[in-house]
Amino acid sequence: MDYLSPRDGGGHGTHTASTAAGYFVEKANYGGLAAGVARGGAPLACLAIYKACWSMDTGGCTDADVLKAFDKAIHDGVDVLSLSIGSGIPLRSYADQRDSIAIGSFHATTKGIVVVCSAGNDGPFSQTIANTAPWLITVAATTIDRAFPTAIILGNNHTLMGQSIDTGKRKKGFTDLTYSERIAVDSTDDSAKYCQFGSLNATLAAGKIVLCFSTSDKQNMFYASIAVANAGGVGLIYAQLRDNQLESCDVIPCVKVDYEVGSQILSYIRKARSPTVKLSFPKTVIGKWPSPRVAYFSSRGPSSISPTVLKPDIAAPGVSILAAYPPVALIKSVHQDWSPAAIRSALVTTASQTGTDGMDITEEGSTRKAADPFDIGGGHVNPNKAVNPGLIYNTSTEDYIQFLCSMGHSTLSIGRLTSTAINCMKNRNFGLNLNLPSITISNLKKTATVTRTVTNVGRVDSVYKVLVQAPYGVQMVVEPQILCFNLTTRVIPFKVTFFSTQKMHGDYQFGSLIWTDGEHFVRSPISIRVIKFDSYADV
Incomplete structure (x- = not known):
């Protein structure tokens, strides 16, 4: 609405x-x-x-x-x-x-x-x-460091933990517990496993808390709770991959668990003659x-x-x-x-x-x-x-325009974007040399040199030294290795040359470049992929 x-x-x-x-x-x-x-x-x-x-x-x-x-x-x-x-x-x-x-x-x-x-x-x-x-x-x-643990107390007095944000009414004491496949409308239909709507037998689900396993992205806990409630169930324990997201089910109390906890609950159901469970109210833990x-x-x-x-x-x-x-x-x-x-x-x-x-x-x-x-x-x-x-990497509007030029866009299309007249420089490396606070090279073959410029926004007479953590299989050389700022020198360029030591087509490796004056640590993340084949798809 x-x-x-x-x-x-x-x-x-x-x-x-x-x-x-x-x-x-x-x-x-x-x-x-x-x-x-x-x-x-x-x-x-x-x-x-x-x-x-x-x-x-x-x-x-x-x-x-x-x-x-x-x-x-x-x-x-x-x-x-x-x-x-x-x-x-x-x-x-x-x-x-x-x-x-x-x-x-x-x-x-x-x-x-x-x-x-x-x-x-x-x-x-x-x-x-x-x-x-x-x-x-x-x-x-x-x-963040906040969680909502919810105790799942099985009929054998074994307590397992899930998470929930459902604080509505729930049955006091123990309630019958079942596994969704046991109450399937059609025993040959796998959709009951993850509690698809209409897959559960209402007679067998009525008044019970149901354990469901999510095995695909076609279902989530909220829609599973609707399926369980529609079949007469009074609660849901939902086992799935860890995905950080907690949603409120509203219609019935729901508790999310991972596959390990879900498997322990399922093992109890299979062993117990009349499995039962009690779902506690969630707590806030920080x-x-x-x-x-x-x-x-x-x-x-x-x-x-x-x-x-x-x-x-x-x-x-x-x-x-x-x-x-x-x-x-x-x-x-x-x-x-x-x-x-x-x-x-x-x-x-x-x-x-x-x-x-x-x-x-x-x-x-x-x-x-x-x-x-x-x-x-x-x-x-x-x-x-x-x-x-301490230091910043600044970028101008003209820099962004030349970056678009380096991507192969026509002056007409860039002009429509910027609403200005465009003059593309003949610099194919502008994509690498856009003055970003990071360095990414997706196609390093042997060597590549990248330029950056830093502006001092800290103490006027600062002196910065470079610290390098090179990605695996790559050597780095930074020139200059010391940046000296004063009243008249606030902006200093530097260049980084990368050398591949790998003999095989690789995946991305990561490192960092840090400028420090002892107080500030100005860190730029580095991502490098060494290639032996152009336009190779890693599939």
Whole structure:
């Protein structure tokens, strides 16, 4: 349902607006869970909200509405724009008139407006990231250290733990427990295993808590709960891959578990003559789980359309959030004269790669692994450090135009995007040399040299030395290795030459380049793929 007015019918816009700049709310909670003071990232900021998407049958976000919202925001003089929308694969060219986000954000950026976009929800698969234009700040989603453990007490007094945010009424004491395949309408139909609608026998399901296993992306816990409730069930235990997302089932209490816990419950059901279970109410627990972790659903890089531009740029909390703290508005309030590129640089180069447990940040995928730049970009945002980054990598509008030229776009198509006359320089390496706070080379054969320029925004007479962690199979040489700044020298270029030592066609390897004066550690993530075959598809 939606309204033919600025009113929010779906709730997504209201949620993201409160995340950005919601004011302090005492005793905020979700059904009694996660109670505390909630606030947005910049609670004293003024909000301007532009409705560009609709929840009606013919809804979505039309290009016309999105561009109109950009135009209004630019006219109104906003400082920061946040867009939690995006398109899926295949991505359109940045100069394509149908990519309204790339076009609108380009014009906003030229006016000094910082544009922040979500990475997308198509993870954990490689090359699924959206909003990859280099003038955008693209943000991956991570977890926080809050969980909602729920005790599952089996009839043999063995207690297992799941998670739930359902706090509604539930039966006191023990309730009959069954496995969905045991109560299938058709024993030869596998759809009962993951509780598809209409697959469960109402006579056998009535009054019971049902264990279901999700084995595909065609079903989720919410729709499984509807199927169980429709068959007369009174509760659901849902076993599935770890995906970080908790949804409320509303109709019946639901508890999410992983396959290991689900298998233990199933083993009990098969052994017990009359299996029973009791579902406790969920609790809020903070600080007992390592965080952040990259959310399962968060789209991953590299960019499928411009692999020399590292995406995402950074990662920030995006799972089970009442309100979060995207720090862009805070940095803009402290450094009002900084360009969008400078703010993006500060965020990327000061981000953290370490979790609360002191270990590398991990990512939730088919298996847990250390997160790499295609999961988290520069790392997890650190607002306090981003305000004082020491050095920044700045990028001009002309730089972005030459980047588009290097991608092979015609001057006509780029001119339509920029609304200006275009003069493309004959520099095929501009894609590599775009002054980003990261370095990505998708096709290193033998050697490649990349140039970057840093601007000192710290102490006037700072001296920075370089620290290098080269990707596996690659040697790096940085020139110069020391940067000396003073009153007259605030901007210094440097170059990095990469040499491949591999003899085989490889996959991406990762490293970093850090400039430090002893106080600041200005870190650029590095992603290199050594190739022996041009345009080879790793499938």
